[in-house]
Amino acid sequence: DIQMTQSPSSLSASVGDRVTITCQASQDISNYLNWYQQKPGKAPKLLIYDASNLETGVPSRFSGSGSGTDFTFTISSLQPEDIATYYCQQYDNLMVTFGPGTKVDIK
Amino acid sequence: QVQLQESGPGLVKPSQTLSLTCTVSGGSISSGSYYWSWIRQPAGKGLEWIGRIYTSGSTNYNPSLKSRVTISVDTSKNQFSLKLSSVTAADTAVYYCAREALSSSFPRYYYGMDVWGQGTTVTVSS
Numbered sequence: 001d002i003q004m005t006q007s008p009s010s011l012s013a014s015v016g017d018r019v020t021i022t023c024q025a026s027q028d029i030s031n032y033l034n035w036y037q038q039k040p041g042k043a044p045k046l047l048i049y050d051a052s053n054l055e056t057g058v059p060s061r062f063s064g065s066g067s068g069t070d071f072t073f074t075i076s077s078l079q080p081e082d083i084a085t086y087y088c089q090q091y092d093n094l095m096v097t098f099g100p101g102t103k104v105d106i107k
Numbered sequence: 108q109v110q111l112q113e114s115g116p117g118l119v120k121p122s123q124t125l126s127l128t129c130t131v132s133g134g135s136i137s138s139g140s141y142y143w144s145w146i147r148q149p150a151g152k153g154l155e156w157i158g159r160i161y162t163s164g165s166t167n168y169n170p171s172l173k174s175r176v177t178i179s180v181d182t183s184k185n186q187f188s189l190k191l192s193s194v195t196a197a198d199t200a201v202y203y204c205a206r207e208a209l210s211s212s213f214p215r216y217y218y219g220m221d222v223w224g225q226g227t228t229v230t231v232s233s
Contacts, residue, residue: 001170032217034217034218034219034220036154036219036220038154042225043203043205043223043224043225043226044154044203044220044223045223046219046220046221049217049218049219049221050216050217050218055219055221087153087154089154089219089220091209091217091219094167094211095156095167095169095170096144096156096169097156098153098154098155098156099153100153101153101154
């Protein structure tokens with residue numbers, strides 16, 4: 001099984017700050033890495049697919065990069081509505097696992 | 108646009124079988140290269156993928172749950188369903204259904220879960 005780690009597990013930042021979350025896979029997953037945003041009481045929302053592709057309708061302040069085992073998710077300018085937990089998700093050989101999540105709030 | 112809605116009992120007794128249905132509206136469950144998945148989330152915890160089905164009936168399951176999970180599809184009703192047997196308190200969670208875009212044959216791709224239901228809470232308790 002491929003294990004996913006995310007760091008940090010939580011962070012506090014000010015409005016307008018650049019926020020970066022990292023995700024690491026236990027083995028090479030090429031670019032089969034997606035990022036989701038989940039607000040309290042809501043279903044997750046797909047933000048980034050294939051490591052770096054922005055889902056339709058998602059603001060351009062969100063971005064992703066990486067391949068292989070190391071991936072990065074960035075919010076270029078944190079907005080109040082970005083308060084949420086962010087999950088990475090990998091796909092390999094028909095199996096899916098999610099990272100443990102990163103909780104983002106406003107300082 | 109496509110919408111998903113979970114339905115089923117909110118309370119299940121230990122050792123019994125949890126049964127949920129996801130109804131697809133706004134589009135056909137048979138259109139496009141989409142798979143249909145179940146994911147769960149215990150309160151305050153992370154997301155766990157349970158499994159998926161294609162409209163052909165082909166399924167993939169999380170190995171940790173495989174012995175207890177059955178996912179089926181009813182294309183005439185535009186629905187797919189989850190059965191989880193021998194439940195315990197550890198199966199208490201919010202259960203989500205989702206649409207998943209992937210191709211397992213050339214050219215391979217995986218575009219993630221782009222449409223989700225709102226989730227339904229299932230509690231396992233006597």
